[in-house]
Amino acid sequence: MLLPRRSERDLERDHKASQMWLLTFTDLVSLMLTFFVMLFSMSNVKLDRWDNVIDSLSQSLAPEQVKTPISSTATHNIATVFRKRAINLDYLTSVLREKIDSDELLKQTQFMRLEDRLVLALPGDLLFEAGRAVMTDRARAALFRLGGALSTVANQLGVNGHSDPSPVAGGDYASNWELSTARAAAVANQLRAAGYAEPIVAFGYSDSRYDQLPPMPQAQRQLMGRRVDIVVFPTSGGLR
Template sequence: MMLDEPKRDEPTGPPIWMLSLADLISLLLTFFVMLFAMSSVKVDRWDEVVDSLSQSIRPAPVEPTDEPTAQMNIPRVYRKPAMNLDYLSSVIEGAIRDNPVLGHARLRHTADKLIISLPGDVMFVPGSEKLAQNARQALFVLGGVLSNIGNRVGVQGHTDPRPVSTQSRYTSNWELSLARAAEVANELKRSGYLDYINIYGFAASRYDELPRTGDEEKRYEMARRVDIVIEPHGGSGLGGS
C-alpha cells in the first residue's frame, strides 16, 4: 500500500514577472534622472518660477532688523579712527603756517601727545575769556581739521603767576584759565568737532615747566596760553588727562 506524498507549500509573494518589471522601471527612472541632470536649465524661466512662488508664499517681505543682544538696547556708536600723530602734526602745521593768528601758535609733539599752544595775548581780549574776531576765524580753520579725526582732544588753559587785575570779573587765575579753555572748546565744537572735549584750568601751576629765558616778560607771555592737546587714541574724551 503506497502512502500519499505530503503536499508542498506553494510559494507566496509577487509573481516572478513583477520582479523583472520593477527592475525595468528602476532602470527607466535612472535613465530619466541622468537625462535631466545632463540637460541645461533656462535660468531666466527658473527665476520667474522662483519669484512667483516666493510672492505667493510670502507676499510682503520683512526687512531684517537688528535685535538687541542685551536687556537694555544700547545704540551703536560709530567713531572715526584715531590718526597717527606724526601725520597729523604735518597736516596741522600746513594748515596753521600761513594763518595770521595760528601762525603764532607753537606745535609740540611729545612722546604721547600733540600739543598746539595758542598764545593768549593774540587770542583773547586782555584779562578776559572773550575771543578776538580773527581768533574765532582761526579756530574755525583749526576745528575743520580736527573734525576729520577720531583722536581724543582736550583743552587746557594757563596763565602767568601774577594775580588777576582788580578790574577783572574773575577772582583767580584758575577761573580765568578755565573760562578761556571752555571758550576755545566751544568754538571748536561750533567749527565741526563733534566729540567730547575735556577742559582744564591750570592757571600758573605749570609755569615752572616753561623753558627759562633771560626775558621774564617773554616767559610770562608764553605762560598766557591755551593748549589744545591731541592724544594718540580715540574715544569720548571722558576721563582723559
C-alpha cells in the same frame, strides 16, 4: 552518604523546566499589551489635556533659558568698536603745521610732539584781551579755520587754559583759576562750533604749570604762561 550522580539528560531536562515560567510571563505581558491597545483604539483622546501634559513635560525637561539684559557698558563698548579711527599724530602734526603756518594770527603757535599726545600751545594774548575770556573776532575766525581741520578727525581733544603768576587785574574773574578755565571753555566751544563732533574736556590750570616752562626770556615766558593748549590724543577712546 553519597548521592547518585545524575546524568546529563536529567540536568538538561531540569534546566528546561526552570525556564518554563518565562514563557508564561511573556504570554501574559503580550495579552495585557493587546488589551490596552484595544482600549486605546476605542477611546477618544482629549487633545487639550494631551497638550497640557506635553507642555508640562517640556517645561520640566527643557533647560532653563536665562535672558541676560544688555548693560549700558556693553552698549558703550559696541559704540566704541564702531567709532571712527583716530589719525596718526605724526601725520596730523604735518597737516596742522602747514595750516597754522599759513595763518597770520596762529603762526606763533608752538608745536610739542610728546610721546602720547600732540600739544598746540596758542598764545593767550593773541586770542583774548587782558583779564577777559571773550575772543576777538580775528581770533574767533582763526580758531574756526583750525577747528574745521580738526573736525575731519576722530582724535580725542582736550583744551587746557593757563596763566602766569600775576594776579588778575580787573575783568570779570576773581582769580586766575576762573580766568584760565573760562578761556579753555571758550576755545573748546569755538572748536565745537567749527564742526568737531567728539567730546572735548576743558581744564583751567591757572599758574600751576608755570614753573614747568623751559628757560626763555621773561617776556616770552609770561606770554607762554598765558597760553591755551589744544591737546590731541592718539586715540578716540578718551582722555588720560
